[in-house]
Amino acid sequence: MMDVSGVGFPSKVPWKKMSAEELENQYCPSRWVVRLGAEEALRTYSQIGIEATTRARATRKSLLHVPYGDGEGEKVDIYFPDESSEGSLPFFLFFHGGYWQSGSKDESAFMVHPLTAQGVAVVIVAYGIAPKGTLDHMVDQVTRSVAFVQKRYPSNKGIYLCGHSAGAHLAAMMLLADWTKHGVTPNLRGFFLVSGVFDLEPIVYTSQNVALQLTLEDAQRNSPQLKVAQAQPVDPTCRVLVVVGQFDSPEFHRQSWEFYQVLPVQTLCQGEWKASFEELHDVDHFEIVENLTQKDNVLTQIILKTIFQ
Numbered sequence: 001m002m003d004v005s006g007v008g009f010p011s012k013v014p015w016k017k018m019s020a021e022e023l024e025n026q027y028c029p030s031r032w033v034v035r036l037g038a039e040e041a042l043r044t045y046s047q048i049g050i051e052a053t054t055r056a057r058a059t060r061k062s063l064l065h066v067p068y069g070d071g072e073g074e075k076v077d078i079y080f081p082d083e084s085s086e087g088s089l090p091f092f093l094f095f096h097g098g099y100w101q102s103g104s105k106d107e108s109a110f111m112v113h114p115l116t117a118q119g120v121a122v123v124i125v126a127y128g129i130a131p132k133g134t135l136d137h138m139v140d141q142v143t144r145s146v147a148f149v150q151k152r153y154p155s156n157k158g159i160y161l162c163g164h165s166a167g168a169h170l171a172a173m174m175l176l177a178d179w180t181k182h183g184v185t186p187n188l189r190g191f192f193l194v195s196g197v198f199d200l201e202p203i204v205y206t207s208q209n210v211a212l213q214l215t216l217e218d219a220q221r222n223s224p225q226l227k228v229a230q231a232q233p234v235d236p237t238c239r240v241l242v243v244v245g246q247f248d249s250p251e252f253h254r255q256s257w258e259f260y261q262v263l264p265v266q267t268l269c270q271g272e273w274k275a276s277f278e279e280l281h282d283v284d285h286f287e288i289v290e291n292l293t294q295k296d297n298v299l300t301q302i303i304l305k306t307i308f309q
């Protein structure tokens, strides 16, 4: 593709100059894991997710497979702190990753133990992955899951959305949601966008698109990178944290940094979101979430501080 940036200036869209192999590589997070081989990294990730979920279900008060809609698979698992009054709590919703085509709520309860121990209710959200589900439908499902939590727990102490990888994209799309047609305005107080993809155009040219079947128009319509500057701010004190792992690929770093740059942040008194950007030291695309099983982990602590500030 042609470089229109001019000689001597780095292209604003470096991926357009990449070979197909390089683009594929940049958007394959497991190939950037340094501590393990790619396949072993994916296996370990799912194993840690399954163990955390098994533990959460065995030790925490929970409501499992609660429907948030009539569609197949439109379910959430809700985990509560011990001896809590069910409604008056901060709610932390997690949207799993896996390029909108893998992963499930049943292996994604990473953060349940440390967050519920501190008095936070954790909701792990399932959505209909590709090739069965389309991206537009996933965005609609996630929107309905957030509205569902607000309707079920109207006295909540804040709703916090966290997504990883493709799930961070889905969470970011909630900055653009039109809540009026859902009959409720969720009490959104924070977004934790972990190693996300916010401009979907490059994905169209990778093997991920075999299952996704995104057209360029689908990708643009679903790119918060292109839309968020025009979005209505949610709540003046709502926090948006964009975070990426040190060992994430350069394209993943660019995705997070550029999304942070277009967030309409500015100052609190102008009524816009308080945003911050963090590169987490010494973690890759998978460890960044695996470590949420630990209470002393940096990101766990950032999440707790944000919720209880």
Ligand SMILES: Nc1ccccc1C(=O)C[C@H](N)C(=O)O
Pocket: 027, 028, 029, 030, 031, 042, 045, 096, 097, 098, 099, 102, 103, 164, 165, 166
């Ligand atoms: N399973 C995941 C869970 C979370 C986030 C990404 C993935 C991926 O599999 C990404 C891609 N297929 C990879 O091999 O890196």
